[in-house]
Amino acid sequence: MATLSNREIADTFETVADMLQIKGEIIHRVLSYRRAGEAIRELPRDLHMIASEGKLTEIPGIGDTLAAKITEMLETGKLEFYERLTKEIPPGLVAIMRINGVGPKKAKLFWEQLNITTIQELEAAAREGKLRDLAGMGAKSELKVIEGIEALSRQTGRFSLGIALPAAQKILDQLLTVPGAIEGAIAGSIRRGKPTIGDVDLLVASDDATPIMDKFVHMENVARILGHGPTKSSVELLNGLQVDVRVLEKARWGTALNYFTGSQAHNIHMRELALEKGYSLNEHAFSPVDKDKNIIEDAPKILCATEEEVYATVGLPWIPPEIREDSGEIEAAKAGTLPNLIVIGDMQADLHMHTTWSDGVLSVREMAEAAKRRGRKYIVITDHSRSLGIANGLTIERLLEQQKEVRMVDAMMAPDFRVFHGTEMDINADGGLDFPDEILAQLDFVIASLHVSLRQERPQIMQRLLTAISNPHVDMIGHPRAQYIPDREPVDADMDAVFEAAKKHGTVLEINANPRRLDLEAQYVRRAIELGIPLSINTDAHAEDHMDLMPYGILTARRGWAEAKNIINTWSVERFVEWTTSRGK
DNA sequence: GCCGTTTTCGGCCCGACTGTTTTCAGTCG
Numbered sequence: 288m289a290t291l292s293n294r295e296i297a298d299t300f301e302t303v304a305d306m307l308q309i310k311g312e313i314i315h316r317v318l319s320y321r322r323a324g325e326a327i328r329e330l331p332r333d334l335h336m337i338a339s340e341g342k343l344t345e346i347p348g349i350g351d352t353l354a355a356k357i358t359e360m361l362e363t364g365k366l367e368f369y370e371r372l373t374k375e376i377p378p379g380l381v382a383i384m385r386i387n388g389v390g391p392k393k394a395k396l397f398w399e400q401l402n403i404t405t406i407q408e409l410e411a412a413a414r415e416g417k418l419r420d421l422a423g424m425g426a427k428s429e430l431k432v433i434e435g436i437e438a439l440s441r442q443t444g445r446f447s448l449g450i451a452l453p454a455a456q457k458i459l460d461q462l463l464t465v466p467g468a469i470e471g472a473i474a475g476s477i478r479r480g481k482p483t484i485g486d487v488d489l490l491v492a493s494d495d496a497t498p499i500m501d502k503f504v505h506m507e508n509v510a511r512i513l514g515h516g517p518t519k520s521s522v523e524l525l526n527g528l529q530v531d532v533r534v535l536e537k538a539r540w541g542t543a544l545n546y547f548t549g550s551q552a553h554n555i556h557m558r559e560l561a562l563e564k565g566y567s568l569n570e571h572a573f574s575p576v577d578k579d580k581n582i583i584e585d586a587p588k589i590l591c592a593t594e595e596e597v598y599a600t601v602g603l604p605w606i607p608p609e610i611r612e613d614s615g616e617i618e619a620a621k622a623g624t625l626p627n628l629i630v631i632g633d634m635q636a637d638l639h640m641h642t643t644w645s646d647g648v649l650s651v652r653e654m655a656e657a658a659k660r661r662g663r664k665y666i667v668i669t670d671h672s673r674s675l676g677i678a679n680g681l682t683i684e685r686l687l688e689q690q691k692e693v694r695m696v697d698a699m700m701a702p703d704f705r706v707f708h709g710t711e712m713d714i715n716a717d718g719g720l721d722f723p724d725e726i727l728a729q730l731d732f733v734i735a736s737l738h739v740s741l742r743q744e745r746p747q748i749m750q751r752l753l754t755a756i757s758n759p760h761v762d763m764i765g766h767p768r769a770q771y772i773p774d775r776e777p778v779d780a781d782m783d784a785v786f787e788a789a790k791k792h793g794t795v796l797e798i799n800a801n802p803r804r805l806d807l808e809a810q811y812v813r814r815a816i817e818l819g820i821p822l823s824i825n826t827d828a829h830a831e832d833h834m835d836l837m838p839y840g841i842l843t844a845r846r847g848w849a850e851a852k853n854i855i856n857t858w859s860v861e862r863f864v865e866w867t868t869s870r871g872k
Numbered sequence: 873g874c875c876g877t878t879t880t881c882g883g884c885c886c887g888a889c890t891g892t893t894t895t896c897a898g899t900c901g
Contacts, residue, residue: 318874423891
């Protein structure tokens with residue numbers, strides 16, 4: 288039977304939303320499909336499982352109608368409603384809407400007036416000058432379409448947080464050198480710690496926007512100016528990254544930072560709360576409204592210089608940016624049950640790293656000292672195992688040889704700092720583990736990870752993962768979904784079953800802090816915590832500077848509502864030793 | 873199409889910028 292993944296169903300709903308919008312459906316119906324698509328995309332559980340429990344309508348944004356459509360897709364592999372729509376609206380128009388500056392109205396215009404249904408046809412028409420005479424179009428709009436198509440072909444999709452965050456900081460630092468710039472912040476999805484970034488949102492407080500905007504659009508790495516207004520400008524950088532800058536007065540910093548941090552869903556919820564309190568909220572201020580929700584012009588507005596004031600005005604405590612997704616954080620804030628999210632200072636240890644014994648660039652001693660400089664109290668050396676030839680994986684003989692060196696370094700650095708010996712053992716393609724139990728029993732901490740044959744079918748992947756999770760010597764699964772951002776999709780794993788097994792065997796699941804991984808992702812972190820599964824945040828460092836990637840792991844954990852108590856490497860070394868010992872080492 | 877200590881019907885967040893317009897529609901976030 289045809290089976291669809293959460294992602295394919297989310298894609299279908301979002302495509303349906305676009306098609307309905309081209310049709311001119313009322314926007315709220317369109318948004319329902321779009322919101323449902325987003326909700327499904329972020330779901331930590333398989334829709335099959337939720338459907339079999341009859342709980343589809345418990346997903347926020349899914350009612351009876353959409354639940355029935357999900358069920359239809361799960362059972363038949365397709366959606367009749369979508370099939371019908373494709374006969375009415377050419378699917379190519381959905382792709383045309385991805386061009387910057389082209390929305391549903393223009394897509395429909397090009398289609399109805401010129402019978403254009405693909406990006407290729409649109410580009411040809413634009414180059415022949417056929418678009419400029421259409422109603423509402425002109426020579427400039429025609430040029431924008433061409434530029435938009437060129438930009439689209441350059442685009443490599445979303446950027447990883449590890450690329451976007453440093454780039455954003457660099458630009459912000461430049462803008463803050465402009466005289467009159469008082470304060471700056473990175474807002475948007477970077478501030479919320481999302482693993483992939485669509486565009487960069489920067490905020491600068493100043494009484495004079497002009498010089499800041501000028502500096503911004505004339506930076507040397509700007510490929511194209513997308514907009515240049517008095518308070519807001521946008522550019523596309525040479526690497527394709529889009530950056531937006533807003534300049535505002537310091538007195539409105541709180542509302543602005545809150546608004547531009549998002550998420551959009553969180554903002555909408557905040558504005559609804561504001562209306563309940565008798566105010567219209569925007570990025571500038573709270574404005575008193577009458578009972579028809581019209582702004583009372585001469586009534587004094589409330590300006591907020593800090594985010595704390597914004598939340599206080601709607602009767603809430605400040606909510607950390609990482610959980611502003613309208614996924615329960617506002618309800619938790621109301622109830623006084625916001626989590627006490629983990630911070631970098633809670634981290635006592637790094638349990639996953641590599642040395643020159645396999646594919647790292649520093650010795651055991653050098654890694655230990657690098658970790659100590661960063662305030663860690665203990666580490667585990669976990670080089671690759673024998674089957675991973677490309678990474679110079681350790682044979683049993685070399686592993687035991689390495690253990691002597693680790694013990695020596697540990698003796699040198701103790702008691703202030705401890706170095707333990709472990710492995711990052713491959714879970715082989717045939718489902719076997721790369722070291723026998725009697726060898727694993729001699730190690731302090733055992734990670735098992737998937738590195739090869741990642742495109743296997745779900746039954747093979749699950750057999751491998753469950754073998755590793757249930758082995759009594761395996762303490763942790765490294766980067767459990769084996770994704771690589773943005774190029775490689777995660778393995779096809781049944782995460783419900785992974786969680787069930789991890790819970791049963793007390794096996795730790797890793798939050799790999801490398802920004803190319805960030806695996807587990809936040810929605811799975813949150814689910815694992817709900818189920819009481821121990822987690823760990825590690826850098827997987829292959830060099831000294833990789834140890835500085837820990838904050839990315841912290842961001843991901845915070846997005847998953849993690850507190851220090853959920854993360855085992857916040858433990859003292861004594862507790863860690865006690866725990867590994869209790870696991871039969 | 874969703875949702876409900878204001879509602880099972882009637883609501884559903886808000887503004888900046890652009891390009892085409894003579895006062896605003898479309899797009900984006």
